[in-house]
Amino acid sequence: MKEAREKIESVKSTEELNEIRVEFLGKKGRVSLLMKKIKEISPEERKEYGKSVNKLKRTIEDLISKKAEELKILEKKKMFERMWVDVTIPGARRKTGHEHPVMRIWREMEDIFVSMGYEVVEGPEIEDTWHNFDALNTPEWHPARDEHDSFYFSDELLLRTHTSPVQIRTMLSRKPPIAIVSPGKVYRRDYDATHLPVFHQLEGLYVDRKVNVGHLKFTLSEFARKMFGEGTEIRLRPSFFPFTEPSFEVDVYLEGYGWLEILGAGMVDPEVFKNVGYDPEEWSGFAFGMGIDRIAMLKYRITDIRELVKNDARFLSSY
Numbered sequence: 001m002k003e004a005r006e007k008i009e010s011v012k013s014t015e016e017l018n019e020i021r022v023e024f025l026g027k028k029g030r031v032s033l034l035m036k037k038i039k040e041i042s043p044e045e046r047k048e049y050g051k052s053v054n055k056l057k058r059t060i061e062d063l064i065s066k067k068a069e070e071l072k073i074l075e076k077k078k079m080f081e082r083m084w085v086d087v088t089i090p091g092a093r094r095k096t097g098h099e100h101p102v103m104r105i106w107r108e109m110e111d112i113f114v115s116m117g118y119e120v121v122e123g124p125e126i127e128d129t130w131h132n133f134d135a136l137n138t139p140e141w142h143p144a145r146d147e148h149d150s151f152y153f154s155d156e157l158l159l160r161t162h163t164s165p166v167q168i169r170t171m172l173s174r175k176p177p178i179a180i181v182s183p184g185k186v187y188r189r190d191y192d193a194t195h196l197p198v199f200h201q202l203e204g205l206y207v208d209r210k211v212n213v214g215h216l217k218f219t220l221s222e223f224a225r226k227m228f229g230e231g232t233e234i235r236l237r238p239s240f241f242p243f244t245e246p247s248f249e250v251d252v253y254l255e256g257y258g259w260l261e262i263l264g265a266g267m268v269d270p271e272v273f274k275n276v277g278y279d280p281e282e283w284s285g286f287a288f289g290m291g292i293d294r295i296a297m298l299k300y301r302i303t304d305i306r307e308l309v310k311n312d313a314r315f316l317s318s319y
Helices: 002-012 014-025 032-041 043-083 102-113 162-172 213-228 270-275 292-300 305-309
Strands: 124-130 157-159 180-185 198-208 236-243 244-254 258-268 284-291
Touching: 002 014, 002 198, 014 043, 032 258, 043 102, 043 157, 043 162, 043 198, 102 180, 102 213, 102 292, 157 284, 180 213, 198 292, 213 236, 213 244, 213 284, 236 258, 244 284, 258 270, 258 292, 284 292
Parallel strands: none
Antiparallel strands: 124 157, 180 198, 198 284, 236 244, 244 258, 258 284
């Protein structure tokens, strides 16, 4: 009995207690073996022997039951200790991501043009040469079609070099009037402080009757005012693009920078209208295109475009 008591009192877990229960009360346990010896006892002593064995069994059962309750309370306490949280300790802070400045400007540009009645239209990034060049009045001999300027899959397929093919696809599928902007990724073989091989453009197209340069200038003035602030001025300088005539480089005046070129624009060339089945005598329109990355750089005073693709959380958190 003394040994059983000492063993029961010394256990530290329910598993140990179960082992002791089997040792003393199991089918082959010590108490069970004592009960089996009852047939070896003389009839005169058998009654007293049976009483003492049963008393021993009940005592051990009581000790085990009591210890089981103690262990249950102890283990519950330990579980609560593991689960306990000191709410006064500052929590673990997870570094959260930040919206990329390019995506923020992308959305802002879309919102500006949607507020002026434009529809956002998307198109494929893998284009054929007709939609990417020929339909836009860019012949085979044009430098923009050289292999060292563009990413070709074959003679007829390439990664689009601008989002202007979306304008062509839209005009082929719809009749005027049309007012769309087409944002998206474009691809060219450039990589330096101001150019990336993959960058983002937003191009716009407006086609209707009697559209003129005044409409173009008003639209771009409104865009500059909403993007860079009230009072922002723009200017149009004569330029050349194969798909517009007349064509303009558009500058914006920014405090601390002066005049900076931000986009190209112009009146849609009649040849482009003919390529999509529009009568240039009936319809006129303007188109414009700008780099979303460049607008983001100007808006947030970023000097190296390569910072936009480094995925440095410290850099992104600044914007």
